[in-house]
Amino acid sequence: MLSLLAICAIPFALAQSRSGGNIEPSVANRVDQSQLPTRNSNSPEQNILFPASLGPSAATHETRAGLQGVIEFPNANEITPPIETVSSAAPTRSSFMATWDSVSGAKGYFLDVSTSNSFSTYVDGYHGLDVGDVNGRVVTGLNPGTTYYYRVRPYTDAGSGGYSNVMTATTEAPTGLMINPIFDDSITMNPNSAAIQAMIMRAIGIYESLFSDPITIEILFRYSDAAPAPSPTPFPPGVLSQSFFVPYDIRWNDFISALRADATTSNDNIANASLPGSALSTNIVASSANGRAVGLNTPHAMFSDGTIGPGGPYDGIVTLNSAQPFSFTRPLISGSFDAQRSVEHEIDEVIGLGSHVRPTSCASSYEAESSDNTLTGGAGIQSCPTCSGGAEVVYVGNNSGTLQFNNVTANATHSYVLTIWYLNGDATRYAYLSVNGSPGTPLSFPSTGSFQTVGSIQTTITLNAGSSNTLTFYNPITGNWAPDFDRIGVSCASTPPANLRPQDLFSWSSRGVRNLTSDGSRYFSIDSGITNIVGFNQAPPGDLGDWLSEACPQRHPYVQNAFACRDQYSDISATSPEGISLDVIGYDLVNASMPTPNTTACSLLQQRLHRLQRRKRRLQRLHRSNPRLNRRIRRLQLQHCP
Numbered sequence: 001m002l003s004l005l006a007i008c009a010i011p012f013a014l015a016q017s018r019s020g021g022n023i024e025p026s027v028a029n030r031v032d033q034s035q036l037p038t039r040n041s042n043s044p045e046q047n048i049l050f051p052a053s054l055g056p057s058a059a060t061h062e063t064r065a066g067l068q069g070v071i072e073f074p075n076a077n078e079i080t081p082p083i084e085t086v087s088s089a090a091p092t093r094s095s096f097m098a099t100w101d102s103v104s105g106a107k108g109y110f111l112d113v114s115t116s117n118s119f120s121t122y123v124d125g126y127h128g129l130d131v132g133d134v135n136g137r138v139v140t141g142l143n144p145g146t147t148y149y150y151r152v153r154p155y156t157d158a159g160s161g162g163y164s165n166v167m168t169a170t171t172e173a174p175t176g177l178m179i180n181p182i183f184d185d186s187i188t189m190n191p192n193s194a195a196i197q198a199m200i201m202r203a204i205g206i207y208e209s210l211f212s213d214p215i216t217i218e219i220l221f222r223y224s225d226a227a228p229a230p231s232p233t234p235f236p237p238g239v240l241s242q243s244f245f246v247p248y249d250i251r252w253n254d255f256i257s258a259l260r261a262d263a264t265t266s267n268d269n270i271a272n273a274s275l276p277g278s279a280l281s282t283n284i285v286a287s288s289a290n291g292r293a294v295g296l297n298t299p300h301a302m303f304s305d306g307t308i309g310p311g312g313p314y315d316g317i318v319t320l321n322s323a324q325p326f327s328f329t330r331p332l333i334s335g336s337f338d339a340q341r342s343v344e345h346e347i348d349e350v351i352g353l354g355s356h357v358r359p360t361s362c363a364s365s366y367e368a369e370s371s372d373n374t375l376t377g378g379a380g381i382q383s384c385p386t387c388s389g390g391a392e393v394v395y396v397g398n399n400s401g402t403l404q405f406n407n408v409t410a411n412a413t414h415s416y417v418l419t420i421w422y423l424n425g426d427a428t429r430y431a432y433l434s435v436n437g438s439p440g441t442p443l444s445f446p447s448t449g450s451f452q453t454v455g456s457i458q459t460t461i462t463l464n465a466g467s468s469n470t471l472t473f474y475n476p477i478t479g480n481w482a483p484d485f486d487r488i489g490v491s492c493a494s495t496p497p498a499n500l501r502p503q504d505l506f507s508w509s510s511r512g513v514r515n516l517t518s519d520g521s522r523y524f525s526i527d528s529g530i531t532n533i534v535g536f537n538q539a540p541p542g543d544l545g546d547w548l549s550e551a552c553p554q555r556h557p558y559v560q561n562a563f564a565c566r567d568q569y570s571d572i573s574a575t576s577p578e579g580i581s582l583d584v585i586g587y588d589l590v591n592a593s594m595p596t597p598n599t600t601a602c603s604l605l606q607q608r609l610h611r612l613q614r615r616k617r618r619l620q621r622l623h624r625s626n627p628r629l630n631r632r633i634r635r636l637q638l639q640h641c642p
């Protein structure tokens with residue numbers, strides 16, 4: 001019932017170095033074993049409360065910096081994030097941003113939040129909450145459409161001072177999608193805490209304004225250079241952000257029926273007309289939030305360490321890589337990445353975007369001179385300027401020297417093409433190859449012309465799933481030498497998980513032709529391939545569920561691009577590829593059928609919006625807010641003006 005599925009973008013070589021122990025054969029090559037749902041180690045099946053067809057398991061996703069970003073990527077310890085001034089964020093349905101003026105000399109502040117202006121009671125967890133030396137804090141887990149009162153009291157080593165004025169905030173209207181953020185210590189203890197929280201609030205506000213599904217999505221947010229325990233290995237270079245979500249295997253017909261019944265927009269009607277007449281896979285793997293968006297019983301089930309089990313309080317975990325140069329406010333600090341865009345990207349993954357498509361081929365390489373290997377007899381390492389890694393292994397053979405490659409990794413027990421790079425200035429030489437202790441197979445190595453010239457041969461071998469395969473080269477005939485060895489490469493064939501993700505229902509290579517593989521091109525279309533909305537990325541290590549990315553700077557720096565660029569930002573919207581995709585996989589887009597106003601109407605709307613925004617800023621300076629005003633601003637912002 002529990003099957004592991006991983007959606008992530010770790011390239012094979014990196015996945016390999018991160019995974020210890022066995023690799024689940026059906027999972028292709030990108031699973032970190034430590035992400036297995038290990039919480040209920042005593043037979044988790046017995047404890048799962050979910051319907052049999054809805055077994056959850058862990059899945060991850062990572063977003064990367066564009067190539068340029070990778071090359072320029074400085075070491076983590078070179079990055080000293082500047083403390084950003086906090087720009088305010090509008091209340092969402094479940095949260096508001098409390099802000100206050102700094103008191104000089106204060107070491108920190110105690111925060112009170114109440115539904116009564118006399119503070120006769122307190123909101124759970126917000127009675128004298130020590131928020132540290134910040135001047136803003138997001139208050140979460142609130143009721144929609146409710147007015148809250150808050151005040152702060154500064155403290156120093158000598159004690160605490162008097163209360164500030166009482167300030168108020170009102171959460172957004174009760175109906176519609178709710179995303180409830182929970183902030184990990186890595187955010188609340190950070191000097192930039194208030195700016196990070198405000199940025200996340202702004203991202204959430206966009207989703208809540210766009211979608212009206214009556215569900216609450218719980219997301220744990222982190223700011224760290226590593227995935228949550230139990231796999232706290234620092235992120236490889238190039239990773240900007242990462243998310244975990246709870247995937248459910250839902251029977252094909254159950255999901256498709258629910259999706260059809262969920263249609264509320266013209267996008268939905270067009271997209272549903274393009275659904276296949278018969279099942280393309282046994283199940284569809286939807287995230288817990290996506291399942292609920294189409295009315296299925298798929299509760300959140302993730303714990304703060306990324307493991308999954310009954311009662312897990314989160315639908316997913318979003319981690320911003322703290323080793324990357326991010327800006328939490330816009331305009332961006334020059335040379336930095338937009339944090340809000342990365343947060344939106346990972347929210348998209350938690351709530352449902354992603355693909356089952358995986359790279360069909362990958363390769364890993366092992367140097368002969370690696371210290372992982374075992375040399376015996378007369379075999380030894382020698383410098384070799386023309387070789388990979390600048391070294392080779394010499395004197396294998398003569399019934400003495402052997403070279404054994406250890407820790408050769410395979411994602412499934414399967415046959416693989418092995419490439420052997422070698423040097424041979426003699427006539428043809430011979431060696432035996434023994435795989436995992438099996439009887440040796442003779443291989444012949446033609447001359448490469450000199451002992452400074454690298455050549456290669458290929459053969460086929462069978463490897464076991466896991467990372468403990470051994471390959472041993474030897475020659476038992478006295479006086480008979482094997483060639484010098486530079487390195488070996490193992491190609492790996494990986495099959496994608498059989499079950500589609502919802503987004504894969506809309507993946508095409510041309511009009512009327514679906515493409516659910518990493519071969520050729522694929523694009524997102526809701527009308528059977530007639531209209532290409534955006535291309536899907538086919539280039540590992542970028543995620544193959546993300547959009548095809550242009551080189552930096554990008555003409556379309558979409559939120560869901562597989563690679564992000566410094567100094568560029570974007571948000572999801574009702575007409576962005578992300579907004580359309582979330583709409584057709586089961587979210588109820590609020591204003592999808594809204595016509596685009598003409599130019600004159602747009603300039604009038606712009607003027608009205610600016611007037612309202614000025615009024616809002618005046619109120620904010622007085623620490624007041626007007627929910628009706630906020631709603632009017634939001635409605636105007638949703639007009640499809642250029």
Ligand SMILES: [Ca+2]
Pocket residue numbers: 367368369387388389390391392485486487
């Ligand atoms: Ca080498």
Ligand SMILES: [Ca+2]
Pocket residue numbers: 262263264265268582583584585586587588589
């Ligand atoms: Ca919809």
Ligand SMILES: [Ca+2]
Pocket residue numbers: 213262293294295586587588
């Ligand atoms: Ca829905």
